[in-house]
Amino acid sequence: MGAGFLAFVAILAVIYFAVRGRAERLREQMQDLLRRANERSASNRLPTESMIKCPTCGTYSAPGQQRACDRADCPYR
Numbered sequence: 001m002g003a004g005f006l007a008f009v010a011i012l013a014v015i016y017f018a019v020r021g022r023a024e025r026l027r028e029q030m031q032d033l034l035r036r037a038n039e040r041s042a043s044n045r046l047p048t049e050s051m052i053k054c055p056t057c058g059t060y061s062a063p064g065q066q067r068a069c070d071r072a073d074c075p076y077r
């Protein structure tokens with residue numbers, strides 16, 4: 001086992017711990033982001049009753065925000 005191999009292993013270890021540390025931080029950031037997004041959507045969620053269902057495609061949309069879907073017979077087209 002030469003010194004070159006040991007150096008190679010040491011570099012691998014450094015890369016491994018660097019990547020693992022970054023992944024851990026990224027995971028925490030993602031969880032924080034998700035939590036904040038959930039809080040936001042919970043505070044300004046539209047009541048289901050005010051949603052209008054498209055009779056053709058069954059897509060629900062807020063009143064005045066109907067968008068045409070891919071179907072040719074969509075009434076919002």
Ligand SMILES: [Zn+2]
Pocket residue numbers: 054056057058059067068069071074075076
């Ligand atoms: Zn539609």
